[in-house]
Amino acid sequence: MKQRLLTALTAAMLVASPALAELTVVDTSYRTGPYGANGIPFSDGYQDYFTLLNERDGGIGGEKINLVECETGYNTEKGVECYEATKSAGNGALIYQPLSTGITYQLIPKVSSDGIPMHTMGYGRTSAKNGEVFKWVFNYPANYWDGASHAITHILNENGGDIKGRKIALVYHNSAYGKEPIRTLEELAKKHGFELTLLPVEHPGQEQKSQWLQIRREKPDNVLMWGWGVMNQVAVQEAVNIRYPMDQFIGIWWSGSENDVKAAGEGANGYKALTFHNLGDEYPVYDDLRKFVVDGGKAAGAGDQVGSVLYNRGMYAAMLAAEAIKTAQEMHGVSAINAAQMRDGMENLEMTEAKMAALGLPNFGPEFKVSCQNHGGNGFGAVSQWDAAAGEFKLITDYFQSDQEIISALVAEDSAAFAAESGITPGC
Amino acid sequence: MPDQLIFGMEVVLNGLMAGVLYALVALGFVLIYKASGIFNYAQGVMALFAAMTLVGMMEGRVPFSHLINAIFGTEIHHFGWHLPGLLAILLTMVIMVVLAWIVNQLIFRHLVNQEPIILFMATIGLAYFLEGFGDMMWGSDIKKLDVGLPQGINDWIDATTFEIMGYGFFIDNLDIVATGVAALLVIALVAFAQYSKQGRAMRAVADDHQAALSVGISLNFIWVMVWSLAGFVALVAGIMWGTKSGVQFSLSLIALKALPVLMLGGFTSIPGAIVGGLIIGVGEKLFEFAIGPMVGGATENWFAYVLALIFLVFRPQGLFGEKIIERV
Numbered sequence A: 001m002k003q004r005l006l007t008a009l010t011a012a013m014l015v016a017s018p019a020l021a022e023l024t025v026v027d028t029s030y031r032t033g034p035y036g037a038n039g040i041p042f043s044d045g046y047q048d049y050f051t052l053l054n055e056r057d058g059g060i061g062g063e064k065i066n067l068v069e070c071e072t073g074y075n076t077e078k079g080v081e082c083y084e085a086t087k088s089a090g091n092g093a094l095i096y097q098p099l100s101t102g103i104t105y106q107l108i109p110k111v112s113s114d115g116i117p118m119h120t121m122g123y124g125r126t127s128a129k130n131g132e133v134f135k136w137v138f139n140y141p142a143n144y145w146d147g148a149s150h151a152i153t154h155i156l157n158e159n160g161g162d163i164k165g166r167k168i169a170l171v172y173h174n175s176a177y178g179k180e181p182i183r184t185l186e187e188l189a190k191k192h193g194f195e196l197t198l199l200p201v202e203h204p205g206q207e208q209k210s211q212w213l214q215i216r217r218e219k220p221d222n223v224l225m226w227g228w229g230v231m232n233q234v235a236v237q238e239a240v241n242i243r244y245p246m247d248q249f250i251g252i253w254w255s256g257s258e259n260d261v262k263a264a265g266e267g268a269n270g271y272k273a274l275t276f277h278n279l280g281d282e283y284p285v286y287d288d289l290r291k292f293v294v295d296g297g298k299a300a301g302a303g304d305q306v307g308s309v310l311y312n313r314g315m316y317a318a319m320l321a322a323e324a325i326k327t328a329q330e331m332h333g334v335s336a337i338n339a340a341q342m343r344d345g346m347e348n349l350e351m352t353e354a355k356m357a358a359l360g361l362p363n364f365g366p367e368f369k370v371s372c373q374n375h376g377g378n379g380f381g382a383v384s385q386w387d388a389a390a391g392e393f394k395l396i397t398d399y400f401q402s403d404q405e406i407i408s409a410l411v412a413e414d415s416a417a418f419a420a421e422s423g424i425t426p427g428c
Numbered sequence B: 001m002p003d004q005l006i007f008g009m010e011v012v013l014n015g016l017m018a019g020v021l022y023a024l025v026a027l028g029f030v031l032i033y034k035a036s037g038i039f040n041y042a043q044g045v046m047a048l049f050a051a052m053t054l055v056g057m058m059e060g061r062v063p064f065s066h067l068i069n070a071i072f073g074t075e076i077h078h079f080g081w082h083l084p085g086l087l088a089i090l091l092t093m094v095i096m097v098v099l100a101w102i103v104n105q106l107i108f109r110h111l112v113n114q115e116p117i118i119l120f121m122a123t124i125g126l127a128y129f130l131e132g133f134g135d136m137m138w139g140s141d142i143k144k145l146d147v148g149l150p151q152g153i154n155d156w157i158d159a160t161t162f163e164i165m166g167y168g169f170f171i172d173n174l175d176i177v178a179t180g181v182a183a184l185l186v187i188a189l190v191a192f193a194q195y196s197k198q199g200r201a202m203r204a205v206a207d208d209h210q211a212a213l214s215v216g217i218s219l220n221f222i223w224v225m226v227w228s229l230a231g232f233v234a235l236v237a238g239i240m241w242g243t244k245s246g247v248q249f250s251l252s253l254i255a256l257k258a259l260p261v262l263m264l265g266g267f268t269s270i271p272g273a274i275v276g277g278l279i280i281g282v283g284e285k286l287f288e289f290a291i292g293p294m295v296g297g298a299t300e301n302w303f304a305y306v307l308a309l310i311f312l313v314f315r316p317q318g319l320f321g322e323k324i325i326e327r328v
Helices: A002-016 A036-057 A076-086 A101-114 A144-158 A182-192 A209-218 A230-241 A258-268 A284-294 A309-332 A339-347 A353-358 A404-422 B003-036 B043-059 B065-072 B085-106 B116-138 B155-165 B173-195 B197-207 B209-214 B219-245 B249-265 B270-290 B300-314
Strands: A022-029 A064-071 A167-173 A195-201 A222-226 A249-251 A272-275 A380-387 A392-395
Touching: A022 A036, A022 A076, A022 A309, A036 A064, A036 A284, A036 A309, A064 A076, A076 A101, A144 A182, A144 A222, A144 A249, A144 A272, A144 A380, A144 A404, A167 A182, A167 A209, A182 A195, A182 A404, A195 A209, A209 A230, A209 B003, A209 B270, A222 A230, A230 A249, A230 A258, A230 B219, A272 A392, A309 A339, B003 B043, B003 B173, B003 B197, B003 B219, B003 B249, B003 B270, B043 B085, B043 B116, B043 B219, B043 B249, B085 B219, B116 B249, B173 B197, B173 B219, B173 B270, B197 B209, B197 B219, B209 B219, B219 B249, B249 B270, B249 B300, B270 B300
Parallel strands: A022 A064, A167 A195, A167 A222, A222 A249, A249 A272
Antiparallel strands: A272 A380, A380 A392
16 A cells, blocks of 8 residues: 555656756647648647757757647637646746637737747737737737738739729638738728628638639639638639639638648649748758658658648747747756746747758748837748649749738737737836 | 529529538438437538548558558558549448448447437447547548549530520539439439338338337348448538548538538438428528628528528428327
8 A cells, every 4th residue: 555655656746746957848739620631730840840959959958848749629628728738837838839819819818827928820819919918929920911911912013013993802711710801901902992802601611602603703803711621622622613713812821731722633723822931841951850850750740741831830830939949048048948038039039041041941931020019020921822733832922021001000909909908008 | 684683593503502412411311310210420420431431442542551650660651552433432332331330239239229319429429439530540631532523614504504694604513413413312212212121121110110120120230221321321422522622521510511401301301301401502592692791791501500490490390301299
């Protein structure tokens, strides 16, 4: 009995004791459920990059990274449960990357009161760009409103800068996520004189006949899409079915992975999607990923996602987190940083081309600088296009900036409303 | 002819086609409910599982390859051969029959005479098991399904309607094929139920398990047969929906589209599933066309249920369902 008690006590101590000098990073992944096909490559990329740092460099600044994975199934309640279950893991979680706008909205008050930074890269609450209000939330290098502006700027560039009277339709997931770009597009419509038609699609988006019949009747000059999961595949197929010109069909970055176009076959050729990072696997870092992670059997998944759009995005998110950790370590002169120091690292992160090249990712993402006021970067993005024959998206523009005149005003307005609701006094 | 009327006609035609696709899913529910009184929550997942198996067969994928590779450190994914669509469909049907037998042996054989809610709960468990099992067996990536069905606008209808009305109608070739397949399926199922020995036995079991047993009908055989038929219907639905959107997890959610169809057409009528599907398809599409723009759109999902509820109020057993009269 005594021996059993001792064994149980020892086991409990081992579980409860903080791991010594580790940097705990939580991956709230979703490998199951309706969005698992997208969650897997992102999570693989996110985890593989940290594994690479552990295997090749012995961690960051001499500290090993303790990766903790928690399955959310893209379910908001499960996402919150994951957060509560993992926030004290190891020496305490340093950063969250929920990959879900729904989970993000629920976690904003929690991370703010617990003092743990959250990075919502290209999703989540757009006005979190205002660091004076959202002290613990970061959404660099670009957000949904940047994306809406990127799409319109691209259409402007394609049409000699004049889109007055042009008809643009937005096919969107009828959820908080899908509705995000509407306000920005309405402001941009006023500014540039185009006509905006809104076409909501019910979750999950398996049936979109009504929306595409309307598009066929009204013949919009461009169709924009804010979709996720099966909605993307069905929309691309319906566009092919009605013979909509694919080069006038532009999806947000969450509607721009191989998963979204492959099922439609050759017909999807020419479909465009926005992005805030580069594509493909012809970067030096991939040689290291294969050598130290995939070939060594240490890949997070099956190792078959390397170089896909969403793998790259997950890997990029991990790289930005790792660079923020390095920044924090340099700022505070300690290697085993805590969550508050991590926040400082994120707030002082600067990504330059020289830095990315040194990491084996030359020209992989836009240059940007984070500050206390600006948690969202400079709003640079690019346009990619699907090449069905090659089976890959290719970047067709350089990185360009979103319309800051409109977006800054919207961010200020929305964040001020949040501050008033939440009793936050903005400031740095 | 006014433009709105022409557009409305196009919407009605597309609604009918969409309704056929809903009905294909509803048919599987009806078959099992009719024969065993079980509301099979797993019907949508069966469609997913059947479609995944079909793609796996066609592409020569090695089942459980991720698991095998993880355990043995191997790197096997494909057998190196590709099967023709028809052969793969036949093999998938065999697998669905085996699945039906296993489901009966391991679950429902032990639940004879249990309350309907217990049987329903068992199908929920089966649905979750099949979801995970399917992913483990074939992977959770989005799979392209191409069994040679035509897709895209039908040029003949487009040209003909343009000639007559000055506006070419959009009808998807895949929807036309689905309509033909559904018609054949319903005729075959009705003929089977009415005229074959096994079909009559199935109806006898549906009417009264005990009485059917007393005249020598094997309950096990009938249930395996019915689950196999439902598996076959699931395969057909999986092919049609999987061709549209690729084979992926969301395919299991098509069951949600079948519920209002069942409420409207009745849980026990094969023709009811078709008529219910057509009414729901046309109703939701017309409502979205006429009223949707005034209320912000995205009305189809809820309108289908509202329509079904209205029918329920006046005819609780559905349009073609059997009225249950219980004497005290």
